[in-house]
Amino acid sequence: MNSYAQLDHQYVWHPFTQMRDWLRSEPIVIASGKGAWLTDVHGKRYLDANASIWTNLHGHQHPKINAAIARQLKRIAHSSALGLANEPASLLAAKLVAAAQVGPRRAHGPSRKPRPLAMKDRLAKVFFSDNGSTALEVALKLAYEYTCRTRGPQTKPKFLSLTGAYHGDTIGAVSLGHIDLFHKSFGGMLFKTDQVMAPYCYRCPFNRAEPEREDARKHRKCNWECTSLVAKQFAAQKRRGNPYAAFVYEPLMQGAAGMIPQPSGWMEQVTDLARSHGALLIADEVMTGFGRTGLTCHVTEEALAAAVKEPSQAKLFASTRTGIQPDFLCLAKGLAGGYLPMAATLTTPRVFDAFLGKYEEFKTFFHGHSFTGNQLGAAAGLASLELLQSAGSVRARARLQQTLQRELKSLWALPRVGDIRQVGLVVGIELVKDWPTRAPYPLRERAGIRVCEAMARRGVLTRSVGSVIVLMPPYCTTEPEVKRMVGVLAEAIREVLG
Ligand SMILES: Cc1ncc(COP(=O)(O)O)c(C=O)c1O
Structure with missing residues (x-):
């Protein structure tokens, strides 16, 4: 050996x-x-x-990411974010915020007139950490504290996530998870969160369609019973006098749950429900972020031509693709191109402002990690973002999506x-x-x-x-x-x- x-x-x-x-x-x-x-x-x-x-x-x-890391290494690998700022992390935060903006189309749900989001509700602040679990942990703690601050000290903020959810392995992230195989043995250490049915068209008990040799979403025969259950869940919690503080979801596709995609329209319905019940939206884009969910559902040549013309406008997140802006956007995995452990939790001025005050009010967010805002990771992240927003990468991603679509068809014969x-x-x-x-x-x-x-x-x-x-x-x-x-x-x- x-x-x-x-x-x-x-x-x-x-x-x-x-x-x-x-x-x-x-x-x-x-x-x-x-x-x-x-x-x-x-x-x-x-x-x-x-x-x-x-x-x-x-x-x-x-070569571009290697060079960016090497360049940064000649200057400094890491200095603390406690009490100090640094160049690449500041720049990366600005670029992430720019990339995470949604247009006005779905800013406030399909039922209302499209209008731009208020500045207070746009993603504008970035809290860096170092992996997907901590990105979620930060969102969870911020949402918890924000809810306590805004609803009053008696509030016991409650979280709702999806069946089959996986959001990482730290205790808060595990508490949001609902995969027995991974999470059951830690039951005694966790805090209670609720779960609600995630769409899983292929195995959905409400889907009356027979199996076909095509993606089950295409042949779905149901009456959106899954979203009705979400509506009931939100309503029931409201009747208990303690509406959900936040709804946590992976947009477009649940990863570790089994690569389970959501049928078109599901995201819009459930996020509207969450919003209408006063819940914050926590989008876990640890897996779906940075171009993973493609430019559009099916890449047409016209869509590709338009995207290549303005590559810097290519949608990088499932949230920006669907136009549904969360209150917290959790990013990791691909943030530094897959080179270094780097994560970010983006949030809004509305949340940020709730933590401002005189020192002795102790409204500070008492949370942080030694490698928060690490320069090498941030330099890799900047180089990766630049690549993602280049015409070459947009074209390569679209072609890869098309190739996968075509090649995968052969597997239906098995x-x-x-x-x-x-x-x-x-x-x-x-x-x-x-x-x-x-x-x-x-x-x-x-x-x-x-x-x-x-x-x-x-x-x-x-x-x-x-x-x-x-x-x-x-x-x-x-x-x-x-x-x-x-x-x-x-x-x-x-x-x-x-
Ligand atoms: C959706 C999602 N959230 C969070 C995590 C946790 O990320 P990490 O393993 O970097 O802690 C993962 C990891 O697979 C994930 O897929």
């Missing part, structure tokens, strides 16, 4: 990993990466089909593929025992894990969420590389599941 693999086995405890299984075989030890490829210590090359757990945007060793869900540059392929009945694989059969292992043997790396295989390639992935990813996935499914 390679000496680093031996050291790993001896000393390292891996996240979300059954270590007894891990210790049974030699792990892949990554030595380098370039573009969409990773190379291990034996020289074997792998396509990075999940962008190194959903973080990498432009590929590994991108009887073990139940649903293929694509939102922009995120794909979830749900494996089932039998597609006409949607019979699922029990978790203990490790169907998703075994398929990923078979893919790795063939040189394509990704991880499943349950029985859902995730494809989330870096934006530099070429057409032949997508073909290879999809082809290898098909071979692996046939080998493992028949």
Whole structure:
């Protein structure tokens, strides 16, 4: 066994990993990466089909990001954000705020006249931290304190999130989560939050459609029972005299829940409901941010031409794509292009102002991390944003979305593929025992894990969420590389599941 693999086995405890299984075989030890490829210590090359757990945007060793980090490194790697400002973090905050603005179209819901958001309600302030969980933790604590301040000291702020939600692994983020497998064992440490039905058209009990060989959202036969349940939930909490403080959601697609996309119109309905009941909106765009959800649902040549003409206007977030501005926008993973741990929670002057006062009023937000506003991360973030807003990247993303759309069609021929869900540059392929009945694989059969292992043997790396295989390639992935990813996935499914 390679000496680093031996050291790993001896000393390292891996996240979300059954270590007894891990210790049974030699792990892949990554030595380098370039573009969409990773190379291990034996020289074997792998396509990075999940962008190194959903973080990498432009590929590994991108010359512009490398250069930006190297330039910053010659000046300083890190100084504290407690009591000090720094250049790249200030600039990155300004650019994030600019990129997060929504137009007037859906500022106040479809039922009311479109009008621009009041300045107080526009995302304008950035609190930096270092990972997705802390981005959520910050939003949660700010929303909690803001609600106490504005509703009075007797208030017990209550949060609502979606079934299957995953928002990270710190205690606040776990409290918002509703995946028993991950969260149940910590039950005693958590605070109570409520959950409400998330749309999951493929397995929705209200969907009367028979399974088809197409995305289940397209054939949905229902009366929006899921949003009626959301309406009931908000109303019931209001009747209890304590309306929800905040509604937490991943816009357009829930990631760790199983790459579950929302049918068109769902976001508008539920966020309008939340707003009308006085709840703050916390959008978790840790996975969906930075161009992941694509330019539009389907990239037409006209949309692409328009986007390439004005690349700096390309929508980078699911929230800006849908025009629904949250009160908190949580970003991480791709923020520094997938290079460095960097996160941000954006919020409004309305929230910010509630924390202003004389020192002795102690309205300060008493929260922070040692690496808040880290210069190297911010420099990488700036370079990544510049790339995202270039015509070349906009074109590459649109082409990648189209290529995925086309190539994925071949997978419908496999009887073990139940649903293929694509939102922009995120794909979830749900494996089932039998597609006409949607019979699922029990978790203990490790169907998703075994398929990923078979893919790795063939040189394509990704991880499943349950029985859902995730494809989330870096934006530099070429057409032949997508073909290879999809082809290898098909071979692996046939080998493992028949
Ligand atoms: C939607 C979402 N929120 C939060 C997180 C937590 O991010 P991190 O792992 O950086 O703490 C994740 C991680 O996968 C995520 O997908």
